């Protein structure tokens with residue numbers, strides 16, 4: 754059976770049931786729910802199921818997306834969709850990359866203003882002429898309770914702006930201006946972000962392979 758047929762068969766199993774969104778980030782869960790909405794899938798988040806937050810020990814987006822999806826599918830007995838994503842800055846050789854969330858960690862939880870400041874500080878050490886080009890990556894991994902897993906990688910090109918602008922969205926949205934736009938991700942409506950985002954790009958690939 755081809756991968757596509759396997760996917761079709763899998764989605765028939767999925768349709769009448771529930772899907773776990775294997776993320777503890779409320780901003781991501783909201784976006785993934787929006788993306789799933791047209792498909793009539795009953796999605797429940799890992800937080801709503803009280804699933805533990807796994808340690809992200811992988812060194813790639815794919816490895817971390819797979820481990821989050823597989824753990825949630827295993828513990829819940831339901832298909833699980835995980836997202837591992839991050840901001841890659843050209844002048845920083847792709848940092849913070851897989852460690853994008855870590856740059857926000859403080860003893861009192863995540864601080865996104867601090868994280869955005871850290872990126873800006875790192876960039877300023879590269880001098881005034883350093884490129885401000887950056888891209889977001891999103892890997893979506895879909896895992897079934899039997900251990901089968903497939904993944905899709907999306908990307909959005911843009912540049913960093915400073916100071917941060919806008920209040921919509923989450924994470925590093927206020928400093929990322931996608932190509933072809935003047936406004937930051939945090940100044941776009943959710944629907945506008947879904948038309949161009951790294952998450953929507955990965956989701957489109959998932960839809961064409963699986964749905």
Ligand SMILES: O=c1nc[nH]c2c1ncn2[C@H]1C[C@H](O)[C@@H](COP(=O)(O)OP(=O)(O)OP(=O)(O)O)O1
Nearest residue numbers: 776777778836837838839840853854923924925926
């Ligand atoms: O559209 C986005 N707009 C702004 N920031 C974003 C976006 N997409 C990813 N990001 C940043 C936030 C987080 O710092 C990191 C992902 O880290 P990542 O481990 O995949 O997610 P997370 O720990 O927040 O939630 P979880 O692992 O439970 O899904 O990249």
Ligand SMILES: [Mg+2]
Nearest residue numbers: 777778809854
């Ligand atoms: Mg995480």
